[in-house]
Each structure stands twice: as C-alpha cells, then as structure tokens.
Amino acid sequence: MRKIVLAAAAAGAALTLAACSETAETAGDAADAVAADTEANMEAAGEAMEGAADATTEAAGDAMEATGEAMEGAADDAAAAAEGAMEGEEAAE
Numbered sequence: 001m002r003k004i005v006l007a008a009a010a011a012g013a014a015l016t017l018a019a020c021s022e023t024a025e026t027a028g029d030a031a032d033a034v035a036a037d038t039e040a041n042m043e044a045a046g047e048a049m050e051g052a053a054d055a056t057t058e059a060a061g062d063a064m065e066a067t068g069e070a071m072e073g074a075a076d077d078a079a080a081a082a083e084g085a086m087e088g089e090e091a092a093e
Helices: 002-020 024-092
Strands: none
16 A cells, blocks of 8 residues: 555656656656556555465465364364263263
C-alpha cells in the first residue's frame, strides 16, 4: 500500500516538474516515464499481494493439518483411556 501511495506522490511530483518544463515533448516523455513507473509499481504490489495470499493459504492449511493430527491423537488417547476404564470395571466384577 505504501508503494502505491509513494508511486502516486512520485507521479504527482514528476507531472509538476513536467508541467514546468520548456517543451511539450519533454513533458510528454516525463508523463510516459511516470506512467511506466506507476504501472511497474502496481504490478509489483499485485505480485506482493498474491504472494502474501499464497503464504497465508499455505499457513492456514498447515495449521488445519496440525489441528487435525492433534485432535486425532486426543481421540486415540480418550479411546484408550475409556477402554482401560472398562477393562478395570470388568476385572473388578
């Protein structure tokens, strides 16, 4: 987000300088350069956001897998404890 704001500020500054230049050709070149820079910054921001989304999705998947494994382990422990308790009751009878 900061890159976008900085790109907009740079674009504004470049256009201001271009407007003060002596020739229309120079101003056109400066505007083209600003447009190209802005486009490059927008692409970079999009790629960064895509990378962050991919990393977040992967982390969420890993967390879900770990939670599933922990729940499976807890269920196995509870089943073993219940079985042990039932065997203890049968032995007491």
